[in-house]
Amino acid sequence: MDATELARLCKALGDPTRARVFLFLCQCCAQVALDDDGGARPADGPTVGEVCCHITGSPQPSSNLSFHLKELREAGLVTTERRGQRVVCRIDRATLARLAETFAAAQSCCGPDPERTNR
Template sequence: MSNTEVLPLLDPVDGQSVAPCCPPLTERPFTALEAETAAAMFKALGDPVRLRLFSAVASHEGGEACVCDISDVGVSQPTVSHHLKKLKEAGLLTSERRGTWVYYRVEPSVLSAMGRLLTGTSTGTGTGTSRPPA
């Protein structure tokens, strides 16, 4: 990722949802900032351990997971912490410390934004046009 500011899916300071980073891939070409934002998300998910951790959090009962429940991914605890930090930096996870444990959550808006980006489902914010079949 370059030194330019990238709009995360979640605000990394307080974890509050922000507008989805990017329009659907089929809506229009990305701006440089949108491409960098989407690339950061895909880069974070491009590591198999991170993808497993993200999936473990997203699919965990109650929509959140204690780090103690998702750490068995075949790497050391410091490495798990590193990967969770990268997922947070990409705006894909939020966390909350409760006593000695940290709980992670994938906000529904993140999954919605990811789905919208990949499926081409417009929410009325763009042109919503698509190419006719060839």
């Protein structure tokens, strides 16, 4: 990943509210639901209102959260999908994977030893 894209993604995560949303969606994403035929699938993400409830504590949806979700969506970190009246949110796994790989590569690039043993 080049610096421009890294900056774009990190800028989206560089706000406390958005970082909370991101980590919350990662948690939700781990939950598993069962299909009608009994097959396991990733659970649907939380609705915007549920995210709002988790972040702000108040059940009423806020324009502020909508703004932050838009930032995350436009950065490619989050996808949203309308389900009737509600809109469910999910982590974009592909983007997250690229981000994780970028930092893993940066880390291995720096070598295995966190302490300078010589000199």
